[in-house]
Amino acid sequence: MEHIAIIGNGISGVTLARHIRKLSDKKITIISAESDYFFSRTALMYVYMGHMKFEHTQPYENWFWKKNNIELKKGYVNSIDTDNKTLHFAEGDQMSYDKLVIATGSKPNKFGWPGENLKGVQGLYSKQDLENLEIYAPNNKVCKRAVIVGGGLIGIELAEMLNSRNIPVTFLVRESSFWNSVLPEGESQMINRHIKNHHIDLRLSTNLKEIISDENGKVKSIIIEDTGEEIPCDFVGLTAGVSPNISFLEESEIDTNKGVLVNRFLETNIKDIYAIGDCAEQREPIGNRRPIEAVWYTGRMMGETLAQTICSNKLEYKPGHWFNSAKFLDIEYQTYGWVNGKKGKPDYEAHFHWKHEDNTKCITIAYHKDTNQFLGINTFGIRLRHDVFDKWLTEKRDLDYVINHLEAANFDPEFYKRFENEIKASYNNTLQTN
Amino acid sequence: MSLKLNYSMSLANSYGLTKTQKIASAVGILGLFILVLALFNVQFPNKAITLTIALSLMFVGAIWFSNSLYLDKSKGIKNDGIWFKSLSARGLIGWLIGVVLTLFYIVLYFYPEYLGLAQKGEENTGLVALFDPLSQLLSGRNASQWFVYGTLYTVAILVFGYKFILKYRHNRYEQIRTISVMFFQLAFAFLIPEFMYVMNSDLPYYDLKNIWPLNYYNFESYRIKAFISAGNIGLAMLIFGIVSIFVITPILTYKYGKRWYCSWVCGCGGLAETAGDSFRQLSDKSQFAWKVERWVIHSVLVFVVLMTTAVIHSYLGNDTSKYWLTKSSFLIFVASFLTIIFAGTMIFKRNELAKDAKYGAIGYFVIIMELFALHYFGKDNSLFLFKSESLRKSYGFLIGSIFSGVIGTGFYPIFGSRVWCRFGCPMAAILGFQQRLFSKFRITTNGGQCISCGNCSTYCEMGIDVRAYAQKGENIVRSSCVGCGICSAVCPRGVLKLENDSMKGRINPNEILLGNDVDLMDLINNK
Numbered sequence: 001m002e003h004i005a006i007i008g009n010g011i012s013g014v015t016l017a018r019h020i021r022k023l024s025d026k027k028i029t030i031i032s033a034e035s036d037y038f039f040s041r042t043a044l045m046y047v048y049m050g051h052m053k054f055e056h057t058q059p060y061e062n063w064f065w066k067k068n069n070i071e072l073k074k075g076y077v078n079s080i081d082t083d084n085k086t087l088h089f090a091e092g093d094q095m096s097y098d099k100l101v102i103a104t105g106s107k108p109n110k111f112g113w114p115g116e117n118l119k120g121v122q123g124l125y126s127k128q129d130l131e132n133l134e135i136y137a138p139n140n141k142v143c144k145r146a147v148i149v150g151g152g153l154i155g156i157e158l159a160e161m162l163n164s165r166n167i168p169v170t171f172l173v174r175e176s177s178f179w180n181s182v183l184p185e186g187e188s189q190m191i192n193r194h195i196k197n198h199h200i201d202l203r204l205s206t207n208l209k210e211i212i213s214d215e216n217g218k219v220k221s222i223i224i225e226d227t228g229e230e231i232p233c234d235f236v237g238l239t240a241g242v243s244p245n246i247s248f249l250e251e252s253e254i255d256t257n258k259g260v261l262v263n264r265f266l267e268t269n270i271k272d273i274y275a276i277g278d279c280a281e282q283r284e285p286i287g288n289r290r291p292i293e294a295v296w297y298t299g300r301m302m303g304e305t306l307a308q309t310i311c312s313n314k315l316e317y318k319p320g321h322w323f324n325s326a327k328f329l330d331i332e333y334q335t336y337g338w339v340n341g342k343k344g345k346p347d348y349e350a351h352f353h354w355k356h357e358d359n360t361k362c363i364t365i366a367y368h369k370d371t372n373q374f375l376g377i378n379t380f381g382i383r384l385r386h387d388v389f390d391k392w393l394t395e396k397r398d399l400d401y402v403i404n405h406l407e408a409a410n411f412d413p414e415f416y417k418r419f420e421n422e423i424k425a426s427y428n429n430t431l432q433t434n
Numbered sequence: 435m436s437l438k439l440n441y442s443m444s445l446a447n448s449y450g451l452t453k454t455q456k457i458a459s460a461v462g463i464l465g466l467f468i469l470v471l472a473l474f475n476v477q478f479p480n481k482a483i484t485l486t487i488a489l490s491l492m493f494v495g496a497i498w499f500s501n502s503l504y505l506d507k508s509k510g511i512k513n514d515g516i517w518f519k520s521l522s523a524r525g526l527i528g529w530l531i532g533v534v535l536t537l538f539y540i541v542l543y544f545y546p547e548y549l550g551l552a553q554k555g556e557e558n559t560g561l562v563a564l565f566d567p568l569s570q571l572l573s574g575r576n577a578s579q580w581f582v583y584g585t586l587y588t589v590a591i592l593v594f595g596y597k598f599i600l601k602y603r604h605n606r607y608e609q610i611r612t613i614s615v616m617f618f619q620l621a622f623a624f625l626i627p628e629f630m631y632v633m634n635s636d637l638p639y640y641d642l643k644n645i646w647p648l649n650y651y652n653f654e655s656y657r658i659k660a661f662i663s664a665g666n667i668g669l670a671m672l673i674f675g676i677v678s679i680f681v682i683t684p685i686l687t688y689k690y691g692k693r694w695y696c697s698w699v700c701g702c703g704g705l706a707e708t709a710g711d712s713f714r715q716l717s718d719k720s721q722f723a724w725k726v727e728r729w730v731i732h733s734v735l736v737f738v739v740l741m742t743t744a745v746i747h748s749y750l751g752n753d754t755s756k757y758w759l760t761k762s763s764f765l766i767f768v769a770s771f772l773t774i775i776f777a778g779t780m781i782f783k784r785n786e787l788a789k790d791a792k793y794g795a796i797g798y799f800v801i802i803m804e805l806f807a808l809h810y811f812g813k814d815n816s817l818f819l820f821k822s823e824s825l826r827k828s829y830g831f832l833i834g835s836i837f838s839g840v841i842g843t844g845f846y847p848i849f850g851s852r853v854w855c856r857f858g859c860p861m862a863a864i865l866g867f868q869q870r871l872f873s874k875f876r877i878t879t880n881g882g883q884c885i886s887c888g889n890c891s892t893y894c895e896m897g898i899d900v901r902a903y904a905q906k907g908e909n910i911v912r913s914s915c916v917g918c919g920i921c922s923a924v925c926p927r928g929v930l931k932l933e934n935d936s937m938k939g940r941i942n943p944n945e946i947l948l949g950n951d952v953d954l955m956d957l958i959n960n961k
Contacts, residue, residue, distance in 0.1 A: 011886070022945070043887035050515035051924075052892045059886045059901055061720060164514040166450070197508060296885045301950040308954065318951035325883050327926040330510030330604075334883065334928055360509075383928035386881025386948055394952075411880055411931050413922050415606040 003027040004310060005087060005095060007077050008103035011296055012277030014038045015303030016101060016310075017070050023311040028069070029095070031087070033076035035127050037062060041105075042296060044130045045157045049164040054127075080252045082270050099310060102249070102260050102268075102275040103303075106242035106294050109150075113238075115211030119218040121236040124158050133161075136218075136235045140167045143234040147171075147222050149208045150240030151178050153326050156191075158237045159200050160329050170201040170231055172208055172224070174240075181343045184364050186353045187378060188341070191328050193359055198329055211236055242294050244279040257281055259292045264316040266306050274310075276302035286319065288338055295324060321393045322376070323386060331360055336389035337376025339366040349375060352399065354426045356381070356419065363423065367399040374402045382419065383411035403427045450515070454502045462495025472564040473549065482567035489589060496593035500600050509604035511924055513893070521847065522712045528847035536844030543835040546579035572628040584624055587705065591619045594708035601711075607919045607932070611697055615704035618643050623701050636664040640671055643699050645678045647738040648861035650829060655749040684868060690934055691875025692865035693917020700861075702854060705843065706895065707918060710851025714895035714920065717850035723897055727857050727914065728793070734833055735863040736797045740804050741829045743768055744822035747808050765805050772801060783871045786941065833858060852895040856914055866913030874934040875917065876941075877910035879903065882949035884929045890921035904929050907947040911940055 004020060006013040009032035017028050030038075043057040065072050076090040080100070087095045108123020110116045120136040122129055137143040146162045148155050151173030162169045175181060178195065180188040195202045209225035221232045244259035255261045255269040259281030266274045277299035282291045301319050308315040325334045340349055350369045355362035361381030367374055374397045377389060388409040392402060407420045451459070468488035471478075478484040504512065520527040541548050550560025558566055562577050565585060569577035595616040602608035622643045630637050638660040646652040652675050661668040686694040696703045706714075717723075743765070750761045776798045779787070787794065842854025855862050869875060877900070884907070890900035896914045900921045903910045910930075922930040945958040 019945075040886040040888060042885040043889070046887065046889060049513070050518045051511075051513040052888060053517050056888045056892045059888065059905060297882055297947075297949055300882075300947070304946050304950055304958075305954060308957075315951075315954060318953070320949050320952055320955075323882065323949055325885075325927040330508050332926065332928050383880070383931070386883055390881065390948060411878075411928060413605065413607040413919060414932060415610055417606070 001025070001027050002098045003029065003096070004099045004101065005097035006030045006101045006103055007087075008032060008105055008277070008279075009035065009038045009072070010041060010103060010105050010277060010299065011038075012105075012299035012303045013101065013103035015300045016103065016276060016307050017303075018068070019304055019307030020310055021068050021070060023307060025069075026311075027071070029071040029073050029097075030065075031073045031075055031077060031095075033074065033090075036072065036074060037065070039127070041125070044124070044127070045161050048130060048133060048161045077248055079248065080254070080273075082253050082273065085272070099272045100274070101306065101310075102246070102254075102273070102279060103277045103299075104245045104248075104279045105299075106278040107245040108154075108238055109241045109243050110238060111240065113149075113208055113210060115213055115219065115222075116238065118211055118213050118236075119216070120234060121211055121219050121238065123238045123242070124154050124161075125242060133235075137162060137165070137167055139165055143167050145170065145231070145233040146235040146237065147231055147233045148237040148239055149222075150238065151175060152239060152241060153179075154242075155237070155239035156195065156328050158239055159195070160198075162235075162237075163198055163200060167235075168201070170203060170233070171195065172203050172206045174205070174207055176205045178202070178204070180341050182341050183378070184339065184341055184351055184353065186355060187362055187364060187380060190355065190359055190362055190380065191331070194329055194331055242278065244281065244292065246279050264318075265309055265314060266302060266317050274306055276306055286317070287322075289319070289322065297323065321390050323390075328380075331381050332383065333378070333380050334384055334386075335376065335378045336384070336386065337366070337374070337393045339364055339376040339378045352403070352427060352430065354419075354423045356422075361419065365399060365402060372398040372400065374399055377402070385409045385411045452502060455499055458495050458499035458502060460495070462492050462499065465489065465491030465493075465495060469561060469564070473561040475550070475560050478564070481564055485564050485568060488564075489585075492589060493593060497596055500593075500597040503597075504600040504603065512601050513924065516712075516715060522715070524716060524848060528713075532845055532847045535846065536840055539835075539840040539844045542579055542583055543839060549579050549582065551579045552576070569628075572625070573631045575631075587701070588619050588624045590709045591701075591704050592616055594711065595704075598708050598711055602923065605919075605923050608923060611919065612707065614698045615700075615707060618699050619701055619704050634664055634667060636660060637668060637671070640675075641701070642671070642674065644701065645683065645695075645861060646675060647679075647735070647742065647864070648700070648702070648859060649675075650738050650742065650834060650860070651826075653742060653746055654826070655745070658749070679864075683865065684872075687865050687868045688873050691873050691915070691917050692862065692869045692913075693875065693915075693932070695865060696855060696862060696916035697918045702838065702842070702859065703852075703916060706846075706851040706855060710843075710846050710895070713846045713851045715850070715892050716848065717852060717856070717895050717897035719891050719894070719897050719899050721899075724899075727897070728790070730857045731859070731863045731866075732793065732797055734837075734858055735860040736800055737829060737833065738860040739772075739801055741822075741825045743801075743805065744808060745826050748822040762809060765809050769802060769805050772798060779871065786871065833860075850895055850897070852897075852916070855916065856896050862914070862916075866915075869915070870911060870913040872937075874937060874940075876933060876935070877903075877915065877921065878931045878933050878935075879907050879909060880927075880929045880931070882907060882947035883927045884947075885927055887926065889924040889926065890930060893920050893924050895920070900930070907942075907944040909940060909942055 004026050006017055006029065009030045013030055017030055020026060020028055037058050038060060039057040040059060043052060046052045047054050047057060077087050078090045079088045081088065085097050087097065106125060108125050115121065122132050137146055145168045147170045148158050149172045151171065155171065159169050159171050177185065177188040178191045192202060207225040209223045211219055212221045212223065214220040219233065219236050221230050222236060223230050246256055246260055249256055249260065253270055254273060259279050260268055260275035261283050262268055262275050262280045263283055266276055266280065268275055278294040280302065285291060298319060302317055305315055305317045321337055323336045327333065348369050349366050352365045352367065353362065363382065364378045365374065366376045374392060403424055406423060407418065410418065465488045468484060517523045547553065550558055550562040552558045557563065558576055562579055562582055565577035565582045568585065569575060569581050595612045598612050599609050623641045627639050627641055630640065638657045651657065658672065661672040697707055747761055747764060750759060750764055751757060752760055754760055837858040838854045842858065845853055884904040886901055886905045888901050890904060894900050895918060896916060898912050898915060900910055917932055919932050922932060946955045
């Protein structure tokens with residue numbers, strides 16, 4: 001029986017295993033050094049905040065794996081012998097495979113800051129990161145102040161987490177406004193205000209110079225590059241993005257760049273070895289997508305696709321329209337299609353922006369300047385339907401159509417106040433003034 | 435019940451309480467303390483004033499506490515620290531409250547004299563006596579233990595309802611739903627029955643929203659007699675009782691799902707949603723618990739149908755010339771009704787039922803056999819060796835008292851707030867059966883947006899593994915869902931929405947979620 005070994009028990013690897021099991025009775029082994037069972041990484045924050053216990057983050061009960069005949073192996077893969085199709089574990093044992101899938105995810109970025117490896121300095125990605133957080137920032141007595149470096153999605157989640165335990169947070173963001181490399185200006189500024197409303201010390205256009213150690217090798221303070229200011233702190237969160245977690249492949253024959261290089265079939269340069277999820281890097285770009293997408297949904301979709309290929313129905317990875325979501329403290333965010341911030345915005349892309357006066361809701365619709373074709377929407381504080389926008393993007397609807405049919409896309413709970421009329425009015429006003 | 439009020443105010447959140455919150459808690463506890471003093475027969479000079487002070491202190495303390503807890507924070511989900519608190523994470527305080535509540539229920543149901551209920555010919559004493567002035571004011575008679583319980587129950591729903599509304603002040607669905615349960619408790623369960631007594635003291639106590647089989651005693655002989663002897667209004671109430679379960683309930687459940695009752699109207703649900711809100715996360719989410727749930731709740735349903743049929747059968751006559759409804763015509767009517775429902779379900783919905791159909795058939799078979807047995811052996815009002823009266827008594831004891839009261843509410847801090855609704859309530863079983871098969875209600879999932887975080891499952895008070903559906907992009911159509919809407923509220927990605935829509939495509943299992951290659955989706959999902 002063919003043996004499929006999957007390194008990594010995150011969403012990509014587990015989705016792949018489940019779909020292979022649906023399609024075949026191949027032997028499947030999922031290998032992880034991080035945790036005994038699959039858990040939802042995105043939910044780690046809720047464990048720290050006391051919304052959930054760790055076991056609640058596990059989407060399948062523990063009997064699920066045996067029942068579905070999926071073997072789980074706890075171990076760290078040190079190296080891969082691709083010629084003999086053998087994995088060598090740090091624990092000393094070996095495992096042979098017929099097909100190998102690398103789904104090892106990411107690790108937090110470090111940019112060579114002095115002191116970045118001190119105690120109390122860490123990212124927020126793995127279960128171990130959560131455990132360390134409980135050591136260095138369990139409460140506001142042990143941790144009198146925390147500094148977060150890097151204003152992205154993980155940064156703001158970490159800020160929310162620490163805030164939930166009343167730990168004062170200084171949030172260093174390199175950009176002039178929160179996440180404005182991705183978000184259009186109006187949205188980005190609304191989130192700036194929202195962060196400050198939560199009593200988080202947000203420092204925009206601010207860079208980290210170095211992290212200072214105390215006599216025990218633990219963080220004592222940080223120094224800001226732009227002003228030289230020293231901020232005493234007991235914890236530093238490094239949240240300036242993530243990069244593929246593939247250092248164990250350095251000695252192998254597998255082609256890598258930042259990530260494991262794959263073709264559209266998610267195959268690496270070595271036969272019978274594939275890579276999916278955060279750690280995979282596309283050789284050819286797919287539409288407007290980046291070559292590496294460290295996103296929950298893309299990991300899952302690659303798993304869904306690769307299962308077909310492995311079970312003799314060779315399929316290209318062809319993701320549909322881009323979508324994503326996040327939550328910034330109390331404000332939910334969803335996006336469908338492409339809406340670019342200042343940085344990556346193509347010339348043809350124009351925006352219609354509407355913001356509610358309460359500063360917690362807004363939408364931005366991107367459209368083609370010349371054809372008025374709908375390109376994408378960002379929504380904050382209003383839930384919208386994925387399937388409706390997916391359809392409109394496929395049908396290449398124009399801006400007018402989208403504005404006039406917004407109510408069909410509303411996904412807010414019943415009895416919520418609706419804003420379609422206000423949005424329409426604002427749209428009509430904008431057109432008249434243009 | 436309002437015991438819980440003050441405990442959760444005081445000890446529960448003592449981790450991180452502000453000074454204001456501590457003072458507010460103390461005020462509420464003081465109100466409770468007065469009740470405890472009364473329980474131990476401390477004599478107060480003026481009972482009316484004392485009771486007013488005690489209840490006011492509880493209201494003021496709770497409202498002040500809730501204001502301080504939520505009003506100066508930004509609107510949003512407020513679940514920080516739930517699993518760190520002794521009260522809400524089965525800690526010592528949780529267990530203590532569980533024990534105290536359980537004892538309270540045992541005393542209430544079986545030893546009301548300890549609460550001060552008058553023995554024959556005497557005056558009330560203790561706690562019950564303290565409530566005499568309020569009872570006199572409302573209905574001109576002295577209080578009973580049930581009046582004390584009803585008052586405290588109503589107070590609990592009102593103050594914790596207020597707290598809940600503040601907690602979800604960004605969510606209008608939750609607010610309106612909570613105002614609804616507060617209204618139905620105050621008006622229908624508490625005030626209207628008292629006023630009805632004033633209007634016509636022959637009427638039996640009747641909380642009009644309490645529908646058979648939840649109100650399992652509604653068609654018992656003494657009530658039927660009382661209804662009929664009370665003239666037109668009594669007859670109207672009897673007819674309303676029958677119409678409630680056979681006409682109103684099916685229509686509303688078809689349109690809105692069982693939530694119209696379970697989380698908008700029902701008193702048990704009302705308490706669970708308000709006073710029980712701190713414990714919703716304690717429900718067991720395992721598949722094993724789901725199996726137990728289905729067996730137990732449907733067994734209770736079979737039990738109550740059996741019991742009620744036997745009881746009604748016992749007091750009907752045999753002579754058609756005296757009254758059109760006789761023992762045998764009643765049995766034939768029940769048998770035909772059940773057969774129509776059973777056959778209809780099997781014919782139109784057998785594919786959706788799969789394995790469960792077998793269990794449904796067993797339940798149906800048991801009841802039909804009982805009807806035959808009643809007919810042939812039930813001449814002296816007994817079924818085999820059991821008198822219908824002892825059936826009724828054991829149902830009242832096991833289900834009515836022990837299950838719904840002692841376990842259902844007493845164990846809030848251990849098993850979560852909906853143990854009774856999930857495992858025991860026969861009304862929920864009927865509504866759930868219909869919700870699963872003949873209703874427009876479902877919880878819709880939003881394409882491929884689920885990140886499997888598990889907030890929805892954790893906060894489902896009915897123990898539904900909501901995430902298992904959401905991460906497959908599959909609508910949630912479950913008989914147990916009471917439509918409280920909390921899964922949708924706590925979802926950080928906007929994935930879940932409670933909706934009433936057409937029956938077609940309501941159940942939509944997907945292998946591949948939206949967002950992936952359309953060819954792949956077509957290939958797999960339309961296979």
